[in-house]
Amino acid sequence: MRFTGALPNAAIFVALVAVAVVADRSGNPYIVTLATKVAIFGLAGVGLNLALGYGGLVSFGHAAFFGLGGYVTAILASHAASATPVATVPFTMMGTNEMLAIWPVALLVSGLAALVIGALSLRTTGVYFIMVTLAFAQMLYYFAVSWPAYGGEDGLSFYVRNSFPGANIFAPLQFFAICAAALGVTMILVALLTQSRFGLALRAAKQNEARVIASGVRPFALRLTAFVLSGMVAGLAGALFADLNRFVSPAMLSWHMSGEIMVFVILGGVGRLAGPIAGAAVFIALEYLLGPVSDHWQALLGLLLILIVLFAPGGLMGLALRGRHG
Amino acid sequence: MLLAEQVLNGLQYGMMLFLMAAGLTLVFGVMGLINLAHGSLYMAGAFACAAVAAATGSFWLGLAASLAAAAALGALVEVVVIRRLYARDHLDQVLATFALILVFSEGTRWLFGSFPLYLSLPPVLSGAVTLPGGLVYPAFRLAIIAIGALVAVGLFWLIGRTRLGIRIRAGEADREMIAALGVDIARLYTLVFALGAALAGLAGALVGSVQSVQVGMGEPVLILAFVTVVIGGIGSIKGALVGALLVGMTDTLGKALLPTFFAGFMEASAATSVGSALASMLIYVLMAVVLVVRPTGLYGARA
Numbered sequence: 364m365r366f367t368g369a370l371p372n373a374a375i376f377v378a379l380v381a382v383a384v385v386a387d388r389s390g391n392p393y394i395v396t397l398a399t400k401v402a403i404f405g406l407a408g409v410g411l412n413l414a415l416g417y418g419g420l421v422s423f424g425h426a427a428f429f430g431l432g433g434y435v436t437a438i439l440a441s442h443a444a445s446a447t448p449v450a451t452v453p454f455t456m457m458g459t460n461e462m463l464a465i466w467p468v469a470l471l472v473s474g475l476a477a478l479v480i481g482a483l484s485l486r487t488t489g490v491y492f493i494m495v496t497l498a499f500a501q502m503l504y505y506f507a508v509s510w511p512a513y514g515g516e517d518g519l520s521f522y523v524r525n526s527f528p529g530a531n532i533f534a535p536l537q538f539f540a541i542c543a544a545a546l547g548v549t550m551i552l553v554a555l556l557t558q559s560r561f562g563l564a565l566r567a568a569k570q571n572e573a574r575v576i577a578s579g580v581r582p583f584a585l586r587l588t589a590f591v592l593s594g595m596v597a598g599l600a601g602a603l604f605a606d607l608n609r610f611v612s613p614a615m616l617s618w619h620m621s622g623e624i625m626v627f628v629i630l631g632g633v634g635r636l637a638g639p640i641a642g643a644a645v646f647i648a649l650e651y652l653l654g655p656v657s658d659h660w661q662a663l664l665g666l667l668l669i670l671i672v673l674f675a676p677g678g679l680m681g682l683a684l685r686g687r688h689g
Numbered sequence: 690m691l692l693a694e695q696v697l698n699g700l701q702y703g704m705m706l707f708l709m710a711a712g713l714t715l716v717f718g719v720m721g722l723i724n725l726a727h728g729s730l731y732m733a734g735a736f737a738c739a740a741v742a743a744a745t746g747s748f749w750l751g752l753a754a755s756l757a758a759a760a761a762l763g764a765l766v767e768v769v770v771i772r773r774l775y776a777r778d779h780l781d782q783v784l785a786t787f788a789l790i791l792v793f794s795e796g797t798r799w800l801f802g803s804f805p806l807y808l809s810l811p812p813v814l815s816g817a818v819t820l821p822g823g824l825v826y827p828a829f830r831l832a833i834i835a836i837g838a839l840v841a842v843g844l845f846w847l848i849g850r851t852r853l854g855i856r857i858r859a860g861e862a863d864r865e866m867i868a869a870l871g872v873d874i875a876r877l878y879t880l881v882f883a884l885g886a887a888l889a890g891l892a893g894a895l896v897g898s899v900q901s902v903q904v905g906m907g908e909p910v911l912i913l914a915f916v917t918v919v920i921g922g923i924g925s926i927k928g929a930l931v932g933a934l935l936v937g938m939t940d941t942l943g944k945a946l947l948p949t950f951f952a953g954f955m956e957a958s959a960a961t962s963v964g965s966a967l968a969s970m971l972i973y974v975l976m977a978v979v980l981v982v983r984p985t986g987l988y989g990a991r992a
């Protein structure tokens with residue numbers, strides 16, 4: 364990793380942790396919860412960025428994976444609470460309220476979904492790819508709305524946050540630490556991945572597909588791998604988000620969610636490791652600061668986004684690090 | 690008889706979708722722009738119609754206002770924001786027009802409040818008509834079908850037979866060349882965008898008359914219009930028409946028939962939930978199948 368690239372990314376992560384710790388020490392648990400939200404949305408954004416920023420795959424359907432991760436968590440937790448099996452065929456599967464048991468299931472389910480959706484969507488390119496990923500997410504959304512077993516339109520709540528060995532998950536700072544650790548580990552893995560042969564080939568395929576094919580690499584396999592990994596990270600973020608709220612609803616699967624995750628990535632800076640964290644932080648800070656000032660804060664957010672797209676195409680990190688690459 | 694009614698409902702839904710999809714596909718095809726804010730223009734049309742109809746008491750003035758307001762708003766947005774996005778990649782377009790949705794939705798909420806408005810239909814169209822065969826059907830829904838058909842014919846004529854249509858098709862094929870031939874391409878683009886906006890506004894006013902006029906009404910329709918455009922093939926008016934009818938029919942007939950179909954071999958309550966779950970997914974399944982078989986849609990030429 365180049366030093367110039369690593370430093371700003373690490374700085375953003377450290378700043379987020381510092382905000383949470385200071386807020387906790389000064390008795391502002393609400394700010395800690397906001398920082399937790401930033402970590403979770405940032406994680407979802409880091410996931411999307413893997414496909415979007417490095418692979419050039421503009422997925423408008425990442426809410427599907429985010430929501431699946433959330434639903435896996437809520438379904439397992441609610442079955443654990445009522446002591447009923449999740450499934451009896453092909454084998455009896457009980458619910459659980461251990462995060463360490465839930466996460467692998469969430470990763471597996473969102474990864475499988477990304478494998479199927481990616482394999483079909485990657486047949487198309489450009490606008491068609493954007494729209495077909497959106498269509499798959501909408502399918503899941505409408506399925507969640509109209510399938511009554513897990514709450515349908517009303518969503519599904521569970522009363523106790525899932526547990527993590529050795530942690531008091533009711534203490535806001537400890538739950539933040541779990542989310543931040545997941546984010547930090549993922550960022551390191553993504554950084555290693557993007558510097559690897561795989562990452563270089565992925566970026567090369569984005570820049571010049573014909574040359575990559577000519578050097579004997581199949582872009583489809585590269586892109587599908589990136590899409591699946593990206594979906595899995597979004598699924599993990601969804602699992603954490605469900606635990607934060609102890610509630611999931613079809614809104615987690617909606618196209619608005621996909622749009623918001625995309626906003627975090629673009630606002631922060633496409634293809635920058637910590638960009639989504641910066642993007643999510645600004646988004647949530649605006650919501651927190653402008654919300655009480657005006658009911659119409661989203662209009663101001665919209666104007667800000669338009670200005671960023673028109674005058675700062677590299678996002679916030681691009682603006683801050685003008686002329687430098689990372 | 691019930692089936693005939695559902696087919697008409699599907700046709701009406703399809704025609705409404707066509708009004709939305711026609712503008713989207715033109716803007717996609719000619720300018721290469723993804724406009725998520727198209728649903729906001731639909732909403733603007735509905736609100737303009739409701740406001741003018743309430744102020745003047747005339748539904749027809751309201752309908753005219755919906756066209757004018759949506760076209761004016763479309764032209765304004767094109768000049769201020771959209772035209773800076775043509776050269777950008779799809780990502781920037783998606784983000785900027787997503788932001789426009791936020792601005793328009795909040796702006797409308799600020800102007801009109803959060804409560805839904807209702808439009809009353811003019812007496813000519815508020816009754817029901819008995820069709821040949823004895824089917825009684827609401828006159829206004831028939832009017833929507835007729836308006837959709839008229840717009841379709843008008844658009845085919847405009848694109849295929851007029852000087853403006855030639856320029857639009859030329860702009861789609863080779864932007865530099867027609868600019869070199871002395872066509873004011875910036876004005877042409879504003880015109881196309883305003884035309885698409887006007888059609889969206891008209892659709893909004895028509896649907897708002899049947900349902901209600903409220904903030905956020907454009908978003909579900911927007912997604913369906915995208916599905917329509919992608920199924921039909923980007924840039925093709927014919928594709929938009931075929932796609933719209935396909936989506937309208939699939940959705941309406943799926944919702945009407947699937948629960949009954951599952952009731953044939955399932956318990957009634959389970960059949961209803963499985964049937965309606967599948968019915969609401971059906972158009973997305975249709976879109977996925979079309980794209981897997983034909984990655985550029987039914988009538989699309991390029992990605």
